[in-house]
Amino acid sequence: MxxxxxxxxxxxxxxxxxxxxxxxxxxxxxxxxxxxxxxxxxxxxxxxxxxxxxxxxxxxxxxxxxxxxxxxxxxxxxxxxxxxxxxxxxxxxxxxxKRRLEAQKVWKEIQAKFDAGETITAPVTSVVKGGLVVNAGVRGFVPASMVEDHFVEDLSQYKGQELEFKIIEIEPSENRLILSHRAIVEAGKAEARKEIFAKIQPGDVVEGKVARLTNFGAFVDLGGVDGLVHVSEIAFDHVDKPSDVLKVGQDVKVKVLAVDPERDRISLSIKATLPQPWDDIDEKAPAGSTLTGTVKRLTSFGAFVEVFPGVEGLVHISQISHEHIATPQDVLKEGQEVQVKVLSVDPDQHRLALSIKALQERPEGMEEERPSRNNNSRGEGRPRRNNSRNEHTKIPAEYQQDDSGFSLGDILGDALKDAAKGAEDNDK
Incomplete structure (x- = not known):
């Protein structure tokens, strides 16, 4: 060479x-x-x-x-x-x-989105202790507290789902990417809340889904805003616990009772969307008919008996028994089931006059009571005297008119006579 x-x-x-x-x-x-x-x-x-x-x-x-x-x-x-x-x-x-070169590019893109306040969308690849792992081109981690705006017991349901995330923390040199889906949920609800409060009005009837149940009522999701149905607004009949009649996830129709944007509250009613208890009452409970009811309240002048959910009628003290009784509590108790006869019905005033004794046989030898002297009464007899002379007998407004089946004179007559007699004795 x-x-x-x-x-x-x-x-x-x-x-x-x-x-x-x-x-x-x-x-x-x-x-x-x-x-x-x-x-x-x-x-x-x-x-x-x-x-x-x-x-x-x-x-x-x-x-x-x-x-x-x-x-x-x-x-x-x-x-x-x-x-x-x-x-x-x-x-x-x-x-x-090649992967790490791609990752460098991905980190730059994620950093740019973080700086601009933008979100990213990525699939959940696995569930680990304490949160979710997502593939955003690089590995991202979602702490359990940042998955939803409420506690989630089982995170496995999210595996395979593609979700939107807010970038919370980014550190490419440490391959650290912390994401939050909760922030997206909260932002969405805030926007929905703003829209709902702008258009919803008292009196509106809307549809929602039962979100949560408590002892005092049910929270209904109206599409981003939860409204409260108080336990007293669930049904016309008494409800002990909302969970007795409602389930989480159940679709319900509700009426808006009140809206308070400043306190972020909406009051709702389910029963206001149901048929009114007194509708067609003259057909369901015509005069002369016999019904089964439950004693709901006892007063000095009689017993209120519920014959349909939300429908109560008055059994005046004079209509409880053929025999003299001092107070309704002597023979009745709340919650007791009784048979009653309808004496009169007033659909407009929501009044039912009922009788228990009308379905009982008169004891042998007992004289028939004299009819009331009040021309507006319907011959049902005067009430027995209330022994408690000092008690102020308060009659509900719906039963104070003459066409109830009992006049105010019938209910208070003996008490007034006792007062007059006492005055005469004092004069002597």
Whole structure:
């Protein structure tokens, strides 16, 4: 070999060695796929004359089932040098990654969205202790407290779901990305709340879904805003616990009773959307009919008996028994089931005059009571005298009119006579 050729060969080898030395960890290089193996790619690093390998897990930020579906011989890939794997330059000296190069780009995009206050959408890939793991191109973590605006006992339901997230914290150098779905939920509800309060008015009838049940009522979701149905507004008949008649998730129709935007409150009623108890009462309880009812309240002048949910009638003390009783409590108790006869019905005034004794046989030898002297009464007899002369007998307004079946004179007559007699005695 001539000295000239030897010098040229020496220079070529020096250039080759020099080019190898230019490959450093962290460099971005172009690699041509030379071979596709089951778990890795063998690539030639352009401009260097050396080879490297790309493991399957370093090919993409997304899961890959078949390596041949993402690369073939001759493909040219942008790669980053992550380490050396030995001194044997001929069999691949460098470990390369396409995934990490993509991740760098993803981190920059996420950082830009974070700076702009934008959100990201990503699928939940797994559930771990304390929260959710999502694939946002890079690994993101959602603490359990940031999943919803309420406690979620079982997070497994979110696996596989694609959700929107707010970026809470980002630190690419530590591969740290903290996300919140709760912030998205709260923002959505705030916007929905604003829209609902702007249009909803007392008297509106709307549909909702039972969101929560408490001892004092039910919270109904109206589409971003929860309104309260107090236990007294669930039904016309008495409800001990809302859970006795309602279930979470149940669709209900409600009437808006009151709206208070400043306190973020909406009062609702379910029973206001139901047929009124007194509708068609003259057909359900015509005069002369016999009904089964429950004693709801006892007063000094009689007993109120519920014959239909939300419909109570008065059994005056004079209509409880053929025998004299001092107070209704002598023979009746609240919650007792009784048979009653309808004496009169007034649908407009929501009044029912009832009788228990009308369904009982008169004891042998007992004289029939004289009819009331009040021309407006209906011959049901005067009430027995209330022995408690000092008690102020308060009659509900709906039973104070003459056409109730009992006049005010019938109810208070004996008490007034006692008072007059007492005055006469004092004068003597």
């Amino acid at each position: 001539s000295e000239k050729n030897e010098a040229e060969n020496t220079e070529t080898m020096a250039d080759a060695l020099k080019s190898v030395e230019t490959v450093h960890i962290g460099d971005t290089v172009k690699g041509e796929v030379l071979a596709v193996e089951d778990k890795q790619l063998v690539v030639g690093i352009e401009g260097t004359g050396v080879e490297g390998v790309v493991p399957l897990k370093e090919l993409s930020t997304q899961p890959i089932d078949d390596i041949r579906s993402v690369a073939k011989v001759g493909d040219k890939l942008d790669l980053v040098v992550i380490s050396t794997i030995g001194k044997d330059k001929e069999n691949g000296q460098y470990l390369l990654s």
